[in-house]
Amino acid sequence: MRGILFGPRRQPPPLPLFPAAKRSSAPANLLFARLYRFLPASPILRLLLLLALLSLIPPAFFHLRLRRFHQMRERKCGWIARPPMVCAHGGDSTNAFPNSMDAFRMALDARVDCVEVDVSRSYDGVLFALHDRQGSTKDVW
Incomplete structure (x- = not known):
């Protein structure tokens, strides 16, 4: 009855599965644009730059873990600095x-x-x- 008096019933448009994220302010986009300018144009050079940055992660990780290593070594081998009484x-x-x-x-x-x-x-x-x-x-x- 509704379709006859008021015309055909309209279906709402389907909701997107992944709604578009809200765009942040322009300064963030400007920051990425500035950083993108400093990247080399060649994909090989970009890959080498990425590998160089990734090679900095293990030394930084182990540098941060060095204090813990020294604490463990002191606990296990502290008697070397303070030998037992003979x-x-x-x-x-x-x-x-x-x-x-x-x-x-x-x-x-x-x-x-x-x-x-x-x-x-x-x-x-x-x-x-x-x-x-x-x-x-x-x-x-």
Whole structure:
């Protein structure tokens, strides 16, 4: 009935799948136009320029990651800068008899940080060095 009285019914135009983006202001387009002027006209030169710019990404990435690398290296290998303390147990027992004056002297000549001595006291009050004696063993630094 509607088609007879008012004429044929008109269909609205179909909506586009991808509507056109709103154009930004002219200064942005002007900026791209200025940058486009500096690009070389040859496609090969443009490709080389693109490759040159892409080659700057890995050094920049690794430069930013360098701090993290140094932190990890310090955590794993920090003992190199601050070496552990070396203590000679009974003196230098590889070159002299353990707990002897020669072993103590050789250990001190080897520049160790400390020498561990097992000191015991006899019944008459004399101190002597005896390695791993059970009972009255004391460590003296």
